[in-house]
Amino acid sequence: MITLYGMADSGNCYKPRLLMALIGRPFRHVEVSTFDGTTRSEAYLVKNPAGQVPLLELDDGRTLPESNAILTFLGEGTAFVPDDSFDRATMLRWMFFEQNGHEVTVAVRRSLSIYPHRKAAATEERLRLTLEGGRQALQVMEQHLRKQSFFGGERPSLADIALYPYTATAEEGGFDLSAHEAIRAWLARIEALPGYKPKSWLPED
């Protein structure tokens, strides 16, 4: 059975867990966390020298980091990846946007706001920049969702799974979603998908 190393509270780590739940694929979760230092333990650094989570480990020992790359690997051949090559590129377009425009602002501001060990990094300038950038990213999403139900078109794709976790917790980072009706309706559509599980869910041993 494949193994996912990750932090229960991290949105990046939730992405592959959510996909596994939606496609009904069993996996093992191993908690590795920046809170207790296990991402910096010798045993983990052998697997991922960068010390980041999530990390996927196959039965044969091969490993894959980067949440969105893990999604593409696990999603291949499922209904969450479009057949058409332009549609697949459009799905990836939103996954790159997630990493370059959304995660670095919406997710980073949440982490600066709620984690005690990030307090020193939470300068006034950084909070302002991530607020501005995050609002811009949410505005781009809102505009898109006023025209389409999901980020790959009319059906959910890996792009939705990549964008869901940190959008669902955006308010923890000080972002106000009350005026973003289309985003709130999209969050509800994801939560209504068969097999959906919240971030707190972990597979049983």
Add this chain to the structure above:
Amino acid sequence: MITLYGMADSGNCYKPRLLMALIGRPFRHVEVSTFDGTTRSEAYLVKNPAGQVPLLELDDGRTLPESNAILTFLGEGTAFVPDDSFDRATMLRWMFFEQNGHEVTVAVRRSLSIYPHRKAAATEERLRLTLEGGRQALQVMEQHLRKQSFFGGERPSLADIALYPYTATAEEGGFDLSAHEAIRAWLARIEALPGYKPKSWLPED
């Protein structure tokens, strides 16, 4: 013929141009720039409401933003995309790293350092954070390249094309590559690929 809207000096815009040169595919280049305001012109905002470059336009009018998504679309079926699904995910892993760890530090610091219109944004804190983050990203690349010739393994892939442009200009952002021997050897390997063209190259009309 497909059209690429982009800024000649942007590394993100150079990525798809470099791929087209390497695979020998003809295309039309249309200069759209943040310098002269054309990325904010009405005509361009119709094509890309976010006003960003590069943007790919197909003959039928469909458009695709995000440099790395454009690479995946144009690269499909070429030697720059591995056949094996794990290898493809590994290629994408480095392309997500490029957007989340490398572009936001190495490329942003270059832009803050050399573009007059970015001077107000180039605060001491931002220059320090992008320096620290960029050095870390370059260190990750150096470690990898001491073991493998390219980012997808022993053959060049889209991951190399995504990482090349802003690594090649890292010194313009104040990064010192002199101690990164493996990176410098990799840059030379890319520049020796058949069909390689420098950033200044644009296709003839």
